[in-house]
Amino acid sequence: MDEVIISGLTKRFDDLTAVDHIELTVPEGSIYGLLGPNGAGKSTTIRLLCTLLRPNEGTAKVGGYDIIESPVQVREITGVLPEEGNHTLYQTMSAYENLEYFGNLYGIPRDELPTRIEELLTFMDLWERKDDPAGELSTGNRQRLALCRALLHRPKILLLDEPTSALDPVAAKRVRELILSLAEKYKQTFFINSHNLAEVQRMCDRIAIIDEGQILLSGATQELRSRLQASQNFRIRVVDDLENTLSISKAMNFVKSAEREADSILVTIDDPLKNNTTLMQALISKGIHIIEFAEEEATLEDLYLDVIKGGVK
Ligand SMILES: Nc1ncnc2c1ncn2[C@@H]1O[C@H](COP(=O)(O)OP(=O)(O)OP(=O)(O)O)[C@@H](O)[C@H]1O
Ligand SMILES: [Mg+2]
Known part of the structure; x- marks a missing residue:
């Protein structure tokens, strides 16, 4: 009920x-x-x-x-x-x-x-x-x-x-x-x-x-979070070459955004199952030594900002 x-x-x-x-x-x-x-x-x-x-x-x-x-x-x-x-x-x-x-x-x-x-x-x-x-x-x-x-x-x-x-x-x-x-x-x-x-x-x-005054989105918390799976954040740590990592990442058409954060790069990747290995290979082929390439748990904050900005419907 x-x-x-x-x-x-x-x-x-x-x-x-x-x-x-x-x-x-x-x-x-x-x-x-x-x-x-x-x-x-x-x-x-x-x-x-x-x-x-x-x-x-x-x-x-x-x-x-x-x-x-x-x-x-x-x-x-x-x-x-x-x-x-x-x-x-x-x-x-x-x-x-x-x-x-x-x-x-x-x-x-x-x-x-x-x-x-x-x-x-x-x-x-x-x-x-x-x-x-x-x-x-x-x-x-x-x-x-x-x-x-x-x-x-x-x-x-x-x-x-x-x-x-x-x-x-x-x-x-x-x-x-x-x-x-x-x-x-x-x-x-x-x-x-x-x-x-x-x-x-x-x-x-x-x-x-x-x-x-308007409801933009509603549903089970789990479901809403899984809507984010279409694109996902990954944190990349490398030996030394953060600036190069950033520019290589930005040059990929499936990378929605890439930002430097202290000692790592945070990238948002479309269709990650397919594309994250492509990015990894591109970095390796340019001589970058990857220490970590880890999935970041999606938060509702990403969804919230998307929704408020009119991104997700
Ligand atoms: N009694 C009132 N008379 C005139 N305007 C009002 C009145 N109560 C609320 N409003 C207006 O209605 C809108 C919604 O207000 P409401 O207090 O519901 O927002 P809210 O989501 O609770 O915000 P907050 O997070 O700041 O508490 C606001 O623009 C507010 O200024
Ligand atoms: Mg209030």
Whole structure:
């Protein structure tokens, strides 16, 4: 079953179309990444899905409920981490009191609430900080507390807007691990906004790329990565002659690009199965001593840049 089905969703702010007739489906249990540069329309999409904004056209079904017809039900089954997640916390109330307050708002039974709060704070490594005012927590801990708040009523679907932005690499990794273990433990569906490719690549099983309000590409992370196989990057290390290696490489018509990087040359080769031996032979025949000719793992970054530049369709 698909947990989020977006059909023709459109949001305009005056002349600006922030979200432009987007179509997306998020399968149950997936961790779906919506990837795009600043101003692409990611946050607007999440605000539409969590019913904070009303679309001008189109609609979406979240967990089977229409965002226009059944906004109350949509709110009940979703947990939201808004763009400035930690601004949704009461800064002078303790971590525990914040969750208690929101737990009461969500109508979680009073006899169950303390157990749930303890479970979540422990899970997020925050139990020892439970009496600290939210405003005095570190950014990473505040973000985790905001995540606890989003998870408190055990929503089926989590809508997270840039959950690791503003976090240092260690804290970001910890939040990623938490999301992955939550997905595994509670079988929740995650819809995550990010402009960080590496993050999406590590965490999400499916991604869509959005720019100027339009979805440029979507699919399974693996599949999208394999689209890059048509051309591939290779790193070449040689004894001494880097400049010669560079000019020989550039002269080949199947070499899409060749760049010098510190002690090696990075080349992008079309149809590599056929052509990389040709390049190797050309280098050897010109007396170049190759130390290494290694395939570089393709990253989504290559794809992303291609897509944003209009290269891949
Ligand atoms: N309430 C609003 N009123 C007017 N314009 C808005 C409003 N909210 C968003 N926009 C505009 O809509 C476009 C999309 O904004 P949105 O916040 O969805 O982008 P984003 O992909 O989340 O970007 P970022 O990575 O910077 O968070 C931007 O041009 C933004 O300026
Ligand atoms: Mg945003």
